[in-house]
């Protein structure tokens with residue numbers, strides 16, 4: 001697969017990150033990052049079954065040195081990075097102005113936002129060579145502010161929108177493109193952290209992670225002159 005495009009996915013151990021890695025696997029080399037090695041290895045098996053080549057790079061993306069080391073490992077294995085999908089994310093049970101803690105706010109902002117900045121910083125020179133894409137798995141919460149999504153979570157997702165738009169404004173001349181991808185409710189393990197955990201019937205009408213994976217694959221299939229700036233995907237039941 002020496003000529004295959006190289007994709008780096010963060011948050012690849014579960015949910016939407018895993019689904020994106022699998023949906024994009026056909027004919028690609030896919031590097032898989034996240035904190036849990038065993039989960040990444042499960043994703044690697046799925047990527048290989050879907051026709052891709054996988055490389056497991058365990059990583060806490062909030063740690064800039066760790067990001068630099070993982071990037072160096074990836075480059076020495078496959079020579080370059082062409083595209084990235086940023087899906088590492090965190091929310092916490094205590095998420096309102098009334099009950100959040102400073103430490104938890106920092107953890108959410110670091111995981112959802114700082115980690116994305118660190119990964120983009122690391123790969124930008126590669127993306128300039130490749131005319132590469134950054135697909136940011138964000139959320140409705142970037143612009144729809146509900147009582148339950150959380151202060152830090154919503155703020156981080158709004159900031160990811162700015163990250164995408166500044167990338168497009170500054171890097172279009174180098175062929176780099178960013179997509180701010182905004183799913184509505186998705187049935188993932190994240191839901192267990194909501195103050196009111198949705199029941200089976202509520203979850204049954206939500207998006208599946210695979211729906212988001214398909215959207216990521218669509219964005220990454222865009223030819224070099226085409227940019228999908230923003231993509232909103234809703235479960236029909238969500239209004």
Ligand code: 8X3
Nearest residue numbers: 091141149190191194
């Ligand atoms: C809002 C984020 O964590 O409650 O949709 O699913 S979460």
